Amino acid sequence: MLPIASGNDDRNLIRYVDGGRFDEIMLTGDLTGLNSFLTNAGPNARDNHDLTVLMRAAEAGNLMVVARLLDLGAHPQLTNPHGVTALHIAATAGDDGIIECLINAGAKVDAIDADGRTPLWNAAAHHLPDSAVVDVLLRAGASIKLRDNNGVSPEDML
Template sequence: MEFFNDLARPEEPAAERAVAGPPTGNAEQRYLPRRDWDGMRHDDWADTALIEARLAGGAPPGGDTGWSGATPLHLTAEQGAADGISALLARGVEVDARDDDGHTPLWNAVQSMDEAAIRALIDAGADVWTPQEAPWSPGRLLLGTPLAPLVSSLPGAEELPAEDAAAQRAADALIAAFGDEPLWTDGLGICFVRDLTEDEVIRRLGADPARCPRTGGDDAPFDAEDYEEALRHVGVHGVEGAPGGCVITQEGYLPSDEALLSAISTGTTAYGVYFNPKGGTFGSLARDGEVVESDEIGLWPHESDPAAFWTFRFWQRKQDFPYGADIFAYACAEAGLVIEDGREAADHYAPRRWVELPPELC
């Protein structure tokens, strides 16, 4: 869980304001001591000086923060603020306190992948191996990351099963295929389809391949500023791999739409994703002409979610890959593609073969 609580604080009686200290809105007053944690914004928990000022004013080290049962240690760990963690631990806070989701501060530190914060909590005796989202413990999450040495030699250390380790390597390779430069995702619709050639995809979309030459986005046969017209067109681009296939892209939702997925997936598998600019990322899986699964994806997973949500690192708050690369990689895997270079595939404005969709697919 990520904690956000920017709601305005109710007005306090004057006597209570005098004890609690002035509000934190003005920069000059932020660091005056207070006896509570009210008014702390999300990123304030990375500010060790602010945390120490609150503690000096009498704010309870393990007290209520108003953030879904999280203690100050949870929120400081989420920010990866090792000095703030040390300040709270020095006040004797419970290192393995659970929030409303049953997660400990170490779980939050692991999700933020901050080595110093993780070390501080482990050195304070944090529980590394008890599952918090079965079978996932903080230590098990770390075993599939470059920070595995922090836990691999600890008492009770586990090893990832060979099958799980192989799945993690494959997922990381797919994520890496989308490079390390920023990716455009806002409003993007993209579909990965296994095995099919560009010509076959174009035919399944109801067009003649001979009438669909490859052109750049600036030379596309429609006015990109006209949303309704643009929505009637998609770009098709082949991808090499073992196996490879094609991607279909659009500045719109249709590559994840049931009608389009059903039309192109006969005899194969396709996975469509829509990065809704109004919020949320939505994916649909189609097999042999039928959509068999649709869900919001990319959210921090829970115990009931597919194992692939964990393998493709939806649980990480801080990532060393571009935003969206994990979702592109997940969509590739769901479609059955194994590609080595996904940059051009994911770039809707790179050269494409543009297809005008028939009315039944719009």
């Protein structure tokens, strides 16, 4: 199992991939192409922007690809150099199905990025307080009290 990593400390363990090829797979939903792609790159590969393929799938809102990546061993707790996880990205994108999938796979609901923000903070900032995204995170136990580096909490926005 690869270590949970942030930044460059595991750069030698993660192979970098062509983000354009992954985008093509995302658009077509080609799971056979995904399997072939991951045979060479691995489920925790990163693009040239240091986003894992799981983060890219969460950003694209492709639940089928997110689920497949998790089945193949993608780590939902990996971060980019700014401490952002796939769950942060899914919360910003507003996809409650992907959020549930990531939480069920072990994503930390109160993961904190470099700005001190949690996925719930992102969801509260980008979606209506009564959105399904906020509801899923709250049901999973996300804290409304954690404040970011500017002193703002999700509770302040809800």
